[in-house]
Amino acid sequence: MTYPVRASAAQQRFWFLRELDARSPVYNMPGVLRFTGPLDPARLERSLRAVLSAHPVLLARFTEVDGVPHWEPAPVEEFELAHADLRGAVAEFGPEAVEQVIAQEAATGFALPAELPFRALLVRGGPEEWHLAVTIDHLVCDGGSLPVFLRQLAEHYNGRPPAANFYTYAQYCVDEHTWLAGATGLADEWHGVLPASPVTAPDVAAPTTPLVEGRPDGAQGMPRHWFDVDERTAEAVKECAGRTGTTPFMVFATALAALLRGADTPQTVVLGTLIANRDHPALQDVVGPLLNVSLLPVPLGPTDSFHDALKHVRDSSLRAYRSRYTPFQQVVRAVTHEADPTHTPFDVMVVMQPPTDPTPDFDGVTTELTEIDNGTSPYPLTLDIEPREGSCRCSLRYAADRYGGTGIARLAERYLKVLAACAASPEEAIGGER
Numbered sequence: 001m002t003y004p005v006r007a008s009a010a011q012q013r014f015w016f017l018r019e020l021d022a023r024s025p026v027y028n029m030p031g032v033l034r035f036t037g038p039l040d041p042a043r044l045e046r047s048l049r050a051v052l053s054a055h056p057v058l059l060a061r062f063t064e065v066d067g068v069p070h071w072e073p074a075p076v077e078e079f080e081l082a083h084a085d086l087r088g089a090v091a092e093f094g095p096e097a098v099e100q101v102i103a104q105e106a107a108t109g110f111a112l113p114a115e116l117p118f119r120a121l122l123v124r125g126g127p128e129e130w131h132l133a134v135t136i137d138h139l140v141c142d143g144g145s146l147p148v149f150l151r152q153l154a155e156h157y158n159g160r161p162p163a164a165n166f167y168t169y170a171q172y173c174v175d176e177h178t179w180l181a182g183a184t185g186l187a188d189e190w191h192g193v194l195p196a197s198p199v200t201a202p203d204v205a206a207p208t209t210p211l212v213e214g215r216p217d218g219a220q221g222m223p224r225h226w227f228d229v230d231e232r233t234a235e236a237v238k239e240c241a242g243r244t245g246t247t248p249f250m251v252f253a254t255a256l257a258a259l260l261r262g263a264d265t266p267q268t269v270v271l272g273t274l275i276a277n278r279d280h281p282a283l284q285d286v287v288g289p290l291l292n293v294s295l296l297p298v299p300l301g302p303t304d305s306f307h308d309a310l311k312h313v314r315d316s317s318l319r320a321y322r323s324r325y326t327p328f329q330q331v332v333r334a335v336t337h338e339a340d341p342t343h344t345p346f347d348v349m350v351v352m353q354p355p356t357d358p359t360p361d362f363d364g365v366t367t368e369l370t371e372i373d374n375g376t377s378p379y380p381l382t383l384d385i386e387p388r389e390g391s392c393r394c395s396l397r398y399a400a401d402r403y404g405g406t407g408i409a410r411l412a413e414r415y416l417k418v419l420a421a422c423a424a425s426p427e428e429a430i431g432g433e434r
Helices: 009-020 041-054 087-093 096-106 145-157 169-182 231-244 248-260 306-322 328-336 405-424
Strands: 028-036 060-065 068-073 082-085 118-126 129-137 224-229 267-276 291-300 348-352 366-371 381-387 392-398
Touching: 009 068, 009 169, 009 291, 009 328, 028 096, 028 145, 041 118, 041 145, 087 096, 087 118, 096 118, 096 129, 224 231, 224 405, 231 248, 231 306, 231 405, 248 267, 248 291, 248 306, 248 348, 248 381, 248 405, 267 306, 291 306, 291 328, 306 405, 392 405
Parallel strands: 082 118, 267 348, 348 381
Antiparallel strands: 028 129, 028 366, 060 068, 118 129, 224 392, 267 291, 381 392
16 A cells, blocks of 8 residues: 555545544544453553554544645554553542543544544553553544454454454545546435525424523533433334334434424424445455445425325435445535535434444453543534334433533433334324424
8 A cells, every 4th residue: 555545535524624623522432441350461552553553544644735634654663552550549539530530531632643543541440450441533433443443452462363454444545536536426316405494403492492491501511311212112113114114213313303393384304314334345344434424304394294204214314325425525515505524514413323242352351341421522412322122222412502401301302202103103293293
């Protein structure tokens, strides 16, 4: 591979978004591997270096060439595993001493390009208690990359290294650029999809949507409100999807669109969503940002039923999937004629998480993987759906300067009501359940 390589379309968008607030942790991907037992720190560091060598994008240094970001990997020798021995602090102050250090690590943004977009800190909290805090910038990673990273880290630590990667993210960047250079009309089917004034966010002034309630003046941050979809509703969602030729995600998105529709006039509700571009076998073991953002425009009339709305969501979802390799910047230009690469024509994101992969085993120690919530999000309101066995765990992440906790809690209650009605009786009119 000849470096530097031109950044992928996803990386270019992240690059321009980061420039709005370069040191913000909003694009941090933090997590912690907790080990109990006789961990070998030197062996762990060698394993980290081996994985970084196999996935050089994690060591990327970015530069701009004619206004376009390019990257090349730093030598793996530049990576150093940081260490913090907190056994004394834990003995005096308890486990909160470790959690405080990990939280601070997760909330610290990257000073790119001076720093590497990957860092790791090994915290020792007891004689056989270890915490590996890893923070990665979204510019070089995505959620689908993490299982690959963790599995290969364990394989190296256990002395059974994986086969060498025959396809890397650098090759993906080259192939994508070549394909895009020869492709035409990628976003043609998006022209005319959005009306002049679509609904992109809940109407905070509407008396039926008091989302500002509970918002203190000057509030900041991105709190998260958790709620559960019970087994009965989750099963109804699956049955509804089966009857209507859709998917559970589409049913969840339909309920959200129905809830966000404000006036009793024809409106198009616009949601954002994410698509994981890992359908090709060569991409299964690639570490790098392969997620693409897309739009779900949902036209709704005053007399539409949930079934009508579900059909619109299905059509929009299929359009988004057909355009999964089309850079989001091109889709935005097609629907809004907006050339700003940082522009996002929606405020509400809906994401259904894939099934969680089991934490890989490390020889001689027990391991627990913990996701760290650094209290940030690039979108004002995000519905996150995590399928569990027989049920779903959901959350609403919201911008505290726009929405209040009490209003969001009521929105979650109303969402559950609308979701249950949509799944049980899709032929019913939307208006009566909002």
